[in-house]
Amino acid sequence: MRFVYAVLRDAVVGNLPLRAMGLVYVTILSIVPLIAISFSVLKGFGFHQQMEPLLYNFLQPLGPKGAELTTQVIGFVDNIQGDVLAGIGLALLFVTTTSMAQNVEDSFNFVWRVERSRNLAQRLSEYLSVILVGPVIMVTALTMIASVESNTLVQRVIAVEPIGSTLLLAGQFAPYALVIAGFSFVYWFLPNTRVRLSSAMVGGLTGGVLWATSGVLFATFVANSTRTLSIYATFAIVVIALIWLYLCWLILLVGAQVAFYHQNPEHLRLGYRQLYLGSRQREQIALSMMGMVAGAFRDGRGRISLQAMAQAVKLPVLALSPTIRRLEHGGLLIRTADDELMPTRDPAGIRLIDVLAAVRNAQDADLFPEGRWPVAVRETGEQLDQALRSSLGDRNLYDLLDSQPGSSWISAERG
Numbered sequence: 001m002r003f004v005y006a007v008l009r010d011a012v013v014g015n016l017p018l019r020a021m022g023l024v025y026v027t028i029l030s031i032v033p034l035i036a037i038s039f040s041v042l043k044g045f046g047f048h049q050q051m052e053p054l055l056y057n058f059l060q061p062l063g064p065k066g067a068e069l070t071t072q073v074i075g076f077v078d079n080i081q082g083d084v085l086a087g088i089g090l091a092l093l094f095v096t097t098t099s100m101a102q103n104v105e106d107s108f109n110f111v112w113r114v115e116r117s118r119n120l121a122q123r124l125s126e127y128l129s130v131i132l133v134g135p136v137i138m139v140t141a142l143t144m145i146a147s148v149e150s151n152t153l154v155q156r157v158i159a160v161e162p163i164g165s166t167l168l169l170a171g172q173f174a175p176y177a178l179v180i181a182g183f184s185f186v187y188w189f190l191p192n193t194r195v196r197l198s199s200a201m202v203g204g205l206t207g208g209v210l211w212a213t214s215g216v217l218f219a220t221f222v223a224n225s226t227r228t229l230s231i232y233a234t235f236a237i238v239v240i241a242l243i244w245l246y247l248c249w250l251i252l253l254v255g256a257q258v259a260f261y262h263q264n265p266e267h268l269r270l271g272y273r274q275l276y277l278g279s280r281q282r283e284q285i286a287l288s289m290m291g292m293v294a295g296a297f298r299d300g301r302g303r304i305s306l307q308a309m310a311q312a313v314k315l316p317v318l319a320l321s322p323t324i325r326r327l328e329h330g331g332l333l334i335r336t337a338d339d340e341l342m343p344t345r346d347p348a349g350i351r352l353i354d355v356l357a358a359v360r361n362a363q364d365a366d367l368f369p370e371g372r373w374p375v376a377v378r379e380t381g382e383q384l385d386q387a388l389r390s391s392l393g394d395r396n397l398y399d400l401l402d403s404q405p406g407s408s409w410i411s412a413e414r415g
Contacts, residue, residue: 006261006268011254014272019107020249027245030100060215068237101127105190111256112191113267113318122337126189180208183252187259193339194307199263207255214247266316275318279360285323286359287352287400288313290332294347294397303342306335329365330358347397353389355397 010016105117118126184204188195222240261268277285289309296304306324310317324341327333332350334342343350362369373381 002268003261003265006271007254007257010257010271011250015110016253016257017250019110020246020253023103023107023249024242024245026100026103027249028242030096033096060219098123098127105192107253108187108190108256109192111253112193112195112260113321114191114193115321116192118192119337176208176212179211180204183207183211183255186252187256191256192337194305195259196263199259202262203255203257203259206258207251210251210254211248214251218244218247264316266310267318270316270318275316277319277322282323282359283356285313285315285320286327286355289320289323289341290327290343290347290350290355290397291400293333293341293343294350295401297343297347298398298401303336303340306339306341309341323359325365326363327355327358329363330354332358343397350397352392352395352397352400356388356392 102117102123109115109117180201181204184197184200187203187207188197188200292304292309292312296302306317306320310320313320324333324335328335331344332355334344336342
């Protein structure tokens with residue numbers, strides 16, 4: 001019940017509806033270039049005839065308007081073919097398409113609380129590979145399924161009961177299985193973080209079921225609202241297409257939210273609320289993380305995952321991120337693209353006072369690094385700094401590790 005409540009809370013109160021609206025706008029601008037590129041690639045393999053049925057199946061909940069809209073979109077794509085798909089025109093199409101993929105990734109990163117997007121090289125290589133190869137794989141799978149169903153041997157096997165009924169039932173569920181597999185791949189691939197396959201599949205199952213159910217309900221709504229939609233005249237097709245696009249994106253984001261909570265159940269209570277930490281807790285996080293990084297470095301592992309740190313200190317990754325940024329700006333920590341942490345230099349040369357200073361002192365990355373404080377406040381701060389220096393001296397991270405013998409120097413006791 002907590003899980004269901006958290007997903008519904010974020011879908012209604014959170015920014016998911018706003019993100020879905022933004023993706024509808026991006027889709028309108030990018031759908032024709034995206035289909036044009038896919039159409040061109042499929043044409044090279046001789047599969048371009050399958051593009052129109054795929055688009056029609058996606059727009060099928062729109063009823064007769066879906067067929068009309070499919071014809072119009074394919075007409076736009078045909079206008080792009082030829083001289084436009086060369087030179088600068090081709091480059092602009094790829095820029096538009098990758099821009100759409102970037103906006104989709106940003107929305108998924110928002111759901112997964114990921115602060116950093118892929119760099120330019122990763123976008124070009126990973127986005128374009130999926131955009132170019134994905135349609136070919138999808139159409140090839142559909143073609144193979146159709147060819148297998150028409151095979152003479154398969155037809156003889158189907159004639160035998162109960163094999164025939166079982167295969168017929170499996171054939172009816174095959175399109176939904178492909179949708180679930182597609183959703184799962186998107187949830188596993190798009191967020192710029194590690195997503196467990198099991199979590200991606202849970203999100204894909206949720207998104208696929210919601211998408212299939214909403215398709216039936218939306219088709220019923222369109223069929224029963226013909227008279228109401230007639231007041232929009234020729235704009236009716238645009239209105240219902242926008243509504244359907246919005247529902248599709250919202251369902252996709254809700255499925256991503258399910259995948260996120262399946263992998264990170266500690267975020268269920270927090271949701272998108274602002275997280276507040278005291279200065280003492282931030283200092284404890286900094287020392288704990290730098291201690292774990294130093295331990296991994298001394299043991300020869302070199303680096304440790306952020307997820308493992310979060311599990312060790314019993315805090316969500318979102319609570320660790322602000323401290324990690326300060327340690328990075330302080331020149332003590334490196335965060336890799338795979339969300340793994342490693343020290344910038346030998347931990348024997350990193351003093352504990354340096355770790356605390358990275359958290360407590362102003363940095364160049366701060367919006368307001370300096371302020372005007374009363375003399376008494378500055379003197380009190382200097383006294384605190386002097387007390388810390390006197391207490392910690394030149395103790396380094398290895399001294400911190402050695403102060404608690406055993407295989408795990410971080411206590412399971414909180415506080």
